Amino acid sequence: MPLISLVLKRQIMQDQDKTCPSSKFTKGSLLIGIKNEEEEMELLADPIKITEEVYLEIKSLGVKPEKAVRVANKCIKSGCRQWTGEKCGVIDDALDKVENQFLKNHVPECAIRTTCRWYSQQGEIACKVCPLVSTYTEYPTENKFFRDLAS
Numbered sequence: 001m002p003l004i005s006l007v008l009k010r011q012i013m014q015d016q017d018k019t020c021p022s023s024k025f026t027k028g029s030l031l032i033g034i035k036n037e038e039e040e041m042e043l044l045a046d047p048i049k050i051t052e053e054v055y056l057e058i059k060s061l062g063v064k065p066e067k068a069v070r071v072a073n074k075c076i077k078s079g080c081r082q083w084t085g086e087k088c089g090v091i092d093d094a095l096d097k098v099e100n101q102f103l104k105n106h107v108p109e110c111a112i113r114t115t116c117r118w119y120s121q122q123g124e125i126a127c128k129v130c131p132l133v134s135t136y137t138e139y140p141t142e143n144k145f146f147r148d149l150a151s
């Protein structure tokens, strides 16, 4: 196989192996962040596999899990409504909405960076807005940065 084909094939394979850092709360996924008292996601250096036990424990808290935790799973690209056709729209949208002053001033430790879809699209600035993103909000004002912007 010509070298160019091999390079392209490798790039396509790598793109297919990306991880969504804001996925649905399902058994078998990885719990990568927990919302802290400042309503920001604290990313875990060691993600927790969502086993049956973990799943039931978090479900028993009585809040929609995606409000309280961040979960990673395989990026399913066009199988997700956030996929624009070429990339994930969530991270671009978050970076559009969050003013620079609200971005974190450091890149948090993160166990999925090598495969993270957002990091692959935007680099380190994705990691500076990442803790501010909730997977699920009923109202935009539930997100700290939206509320700060509104006040």
Ligand code: SF4
Pocket: 021, 043, 108, 109, 110, 111, 112, 113, 114, 116, 117, 118, 119, 126, 127, 128, 130, 131
């Ligand atoms: S955007 Fe950065 S911090 Fe957030 S999950 Fe991806 S690699 Fe981790």
